[in-house]
Amino acid sequence: MSFELPTRGLVFWPVENGDSTTVVICDDTHLQVDLNHLEKAEDDDEKAWPVIDELVERLPKVDDRPYLSAFALTHPDQDHCRGFEELLEEVVIGELWFTPRIFREYNKDLSDDAEAFKKEAERRVEKTIEAEGDDPGAGDRVRIFGYSEILEEDDFEGFPEDRLTVPGEELTTIDELEVSEDFRVFVHAPFKDDDAGERNDTSLGMQLTLKDGTTELRALLLGDLSYPVVKRIFEVSDSDDLAWNVLLAPHHCSKAVMYWKDEGEDEEELKEHIVDEMDEASQTPNRVVSSSKTVPSSNKKGDDPPHAKAKEQYETITDSFLCTMDQHEPIVAEIKEKGVTFVGVAAAAKTASQAADEARGSHRPPQSDHTYGRR
DSSP, X not given: OOOOOOXXXXXXXXXXXXOOEEEEEETTEEEEEOEEOOGGGGSTTOSSOOHHHHHHHHSOEETTEEEEEEEEOSSOOHHHHETHHHHHHHSEEEEXXXXXXXXXXXXXXSOHHHHHHHHHHHHHHHHHHHTTTSOOOTTTEEEEESOOGGGGSGGGTTOOGGGEEOXXXXXXXXXXXXXXXXXXXXXXXXXXXXXXXOGGGGOOEEEEEEEETTEEEEEEEOTTOOHHHHHHHHHXXXXXXXXXXXXXXXXXXXXXXXXXXXTTOSSOEEOHHHHHHHHHHEEEEEEEEEOSSOOOSOOOTTOOSOOHHHHHHHTTTSSOEEEGXXXXXXXXXXXXXXXXXXXTOOOOSSOHHHHHHHHOOOOOOOOOOOOOSOO
């Protein structure tokens, strides 16, 4: 397969139902968000792409080894970390990003790759504490996103606060490199009081902003979050931190983002306000990307994602809904000084605003105040 990474942008790899997103910040700085490396993808006749092979070939070399500036794990489900053990063998990872939830998991609940990630995270935490505030060095760096009471336990005594980023904070460094002119991360989740909940609800949720002069490319990556947490994100966040040119449909286009059964309700209902709020946050141009198999025309009760009902809602708020496994090549969002482009994918016949006007009105409710951090 012939494919080139963008000069600056995002790559959404076709990996069936699973997430693998590569963020190219500049020639020598790359962030990988999640990994779903399928062994069968190494077959040339397979539609899925072998992500590790692609990264090994295309990442910059340091001391003759491929170098990845940072790897971010949104949460330790297998379809978000499949192949991590192999990646760790093939590539030097400067910095590891993750949420505290992995330290709560028993090994019996984790796949082999998730166990390998947990072991590597624990090793790096120990190295970071031993450094006593100094830089532990490339290959030992770590950053934790979201606060948990587990960070108050003995194993984390001495862990530096500047290696902890909580919801409501922004980050403009990666692998000890200041990149504020090119890149910004705004952290949306996990919230502290979600720490002991379902694993999906402890996903790292963030807005990524890539810059080229005065042009910006913004992406919302929300892991496998569902309606209650996404609702809270839109309630407490400023509009600028919610803006998106690319929305990676949470949990592989799951309907649980906008269809939900609240306490006392008999059946799940469409929470239309969250679709409206996503719509209002969209920028021009924009795409919703589903990192999944082809979305079926309908689903039976109990079917796993992707869900046709979710796709129908997303199609009302975007210039084009794109599914990774429907494309011949990875979906690329690229930023240049002249603007944001989407490489190798066709534009939809209708704009997001046209589709939304036909489907329904869209008025975002007032935002509420919120205090972030440990409280």
